[in-house]
Amino acid sequence: MKRSVYSICGMCTVRCPIRVESEDNKVTWIEGNPHLLGGALCAKGSAGVALLEDSQRPQQPLIRVGERGAGQWREASWDEAFAYVAGKLAAIREQYGPESVVLSSRGGPWQDLYKTFIHAFGSPNYTNHDCTCGRNTHHASLSINGVGRKGFAYDIKNAKHLVLFGRDMFSALRLAENHQTLDMLDKGGRLTYVDVRQTMTGVKATRFFQVRPGTDYALALAVIHEVIKRQYFDATFLAAYTSGFEELCRFVDEYTPAWAAKACDVKEKDILAFVDEIGEDRPKVIFHPGWNLARYRDSFYASRAMHILNILMGNIEMAGGLFIPKGAGDVGKKGIRAVDCPKPDIKRGDGVGWEFTHFDKGPGLAHLFFNRMLSEEPYPIKGWIAMRHDPFSGMPDPEKQKRAMSKCDLLVSIDTNYSEFGWFSDVILPESTYLERDTPICQQKGLKPRLAVRRKAVEPKYDTKASWEIFKGLADRLGMDTFFPFATIEEYWAWQLEPTGYTIADFEAKGFVELADKPVFYTPEQLAGKFKTPSGKLEFHSEKLDKVNLPSLKPFASPAAPEKGMFRLVFGRVAIHTHGHTTNNPLLSELMPENTLWINSKKAKAMGVVSGDLVEVSSADQSYRATVAAHVTDFIHPEAVFTVHGFGREIPRQTRNFLAGLSDQKLMIGKLDDWDQAGGGVNLCEVFVRVKKSIRNSKRRAEL
Secondary structure: OEEEEEEEOOOOOOOOEEEEEEEOOEEEEEEEOOOOOOOOOOHHHHOHHHHHHOOOOOOOOEEEOOOOOOOOEEEOOHHHHHHHHHHHHHHHHHHHOHHHEEEEEOOOOOHHHHHHHHHHHOOOOEEEHHHHOOHHHHHHHHHHHOOOHHHOEEOHHHOOEEEEEOOOOOOOOOHHHHHHHHHHHHOOOEEEEEEOEOOHHHHHOOEEEEOOOOOHHHHHHHHHHHHHHOOOOOHHHHHHHEEOHHHHHHHHOOOOHHHHHHHHOOOHHHHHHHHHHHHHHOOOEEEOOOOOOOOOOOHHHHHHHHHHHHHHHOOEOOOOOEEOOEOHHHHOOOOOOOOOOOOOOOOOOOOEOOOEOOOOOOOOOHHHHHHHHHHOOOOOOOEEEEEOOOHHHHOOOHHHHHHHHOOOOEEEEEEOOOOHHHHHOOEEEEEOOHHHOOOOOEEEOEOOOEEEOOOOOOOOOOOOEOHHHHHHHHHHHOOOHHHOOOOOHHHHHHHHHOOOOOOHHHHOOOOEEEOOOOOOOOOHHHHOOOOOOOOOOEEOOOHHHHOOOOOOOOOOOOOOOOOOOEEEEEEEOOOOOOOOOOOOOOOHHHHOOOOOEEEEHHHHHHHOOOOOOEEEEEOOOOOOEEEEEEEEEOOEOOOEEEEEOOOOEOOOOOOOOEOOOOOOHHHOOOHHHOEOOOOOOEOOOOOEEEEEEOOOOOOOOOOO
């Protein structure tokens, strides 16, 4: 029988809307939702069928029988696996207290399900991956705007100039955003890109700055200096909605374009020309405040500088600028229900909220758990549940993580694929692929908010379950069933939709329900009260940072240069892989089976290395080594080397990516303890590695 369903992709965390065709329980076609994406889909989305058919993913619940990490498992039924996990959790709760369990996830629109489970269990310790992604940006936005990083979005299509500092949007694909950017460029808009290397985004840019690693903040300060000097700001907007402008003016006075040119290894005339363009294009100039900004020791302040520049443009709540995403209530509609349980009034195990009072308590900071797990302060952590989250691949120094995790009585991995954490865990509860599972309805905020739902296209190929079924199954066995008032997904949908007046049938036509007919912008009068800062205004000088003796405007400090024979390691994405989630995909692994190491041409020549040669890369203490092929190019700063994240994995059941390439996180020895005290993010690019030509090269060259 042929079927066509609207759904939501699950090959990365963007979750693009899709349409899927199937016949006789086989997927025959996947495309972007034609009502929103015009059928467009990326390589990852197109490889969803390969994920579905992949026999190298977990096919039923697995319980460890050998040593942790040895890869010795026995198959179990779901009843046995649920009983095993629930029994272990109940024993931990009885002996150590419910707060001794942590649940981590990759975030996303269904976090209420995971938070409700762990809070109902009695633990405050929900966390996610964001300490290695957007926490610096999130806290920077909170310190200035009073809302988190998702509190503003960007009307790129109608902008005249988009400025990106390391936001490689055409590698880390968000298709709707990519389409908006291309539309802007087609209309004559400009794109300025700043990075230590050239990228797919930089290739499409109208202006590219290849800066010295760790100097983004310096360039941003010089732009602020010049914008203020030339009065390229909206004085009326500043007077109405901001505080601390005079202090900002005094602070940036010394940070001239001439100074920044030397600090960043760029030309002063290019900085001045860039500011000329801002002057022509304002106010429809968008400075993206960063996405994966867990990078340098001043990345929090670099993100604050981007927010400051947007405020100077006066571009908030206007076409071609920033806007506050609107939800159901903002357009006069009733919102959907979400499962919920109040957070227990217990100290978090990572110290967020009681030791670190300036950080958002929501997901806390995952990297701060590990030292406390080792010391058992303020209490022991004896259980960790990872929902579609791989701490060992996503965070630095997995060996230290393993030492901390070894003190746990229970480690559970809930995932579609084997993860490195899962391989070390005690139980693997396999989630169905996104093509095989229904999910709860979610709200997608924006200028035109909507409700969306993922519908399964086929029945599960193996003995796997949707995440809502897994948490429901565990909750029932732990006496927490009242927090999950449904038995089927149809009951769940009906319960969610009851306040709205909609039914699941309303999603059949397009896969979503629009809550507004046209884009909704706030008027200037409506902006009052939208900024949740202590002063109620956009704060160049943050009262919140004052309370913890952190500067609002931090002087720039030049980054350390690498010693001879060493390079600063930077990492990033490619358009065909989602970190380590897809490197074993049968189709995508053919397109890119392993990563390489980018090296500047002059540095490579001095080492006698040409593209394709093998190089040995080792951590500063030489405890981890890997050999990969070199990619020699002019388009990377001489102080840096670059690799794509997600490779070097050590899971034998995944034969396509087993030991393929280089693992950047395994080179980050000690970096769990090197983090931004103001923003909370891990300083992932404050790592120096040794690089030399490998003796494994098959050809030896000699000059006669």
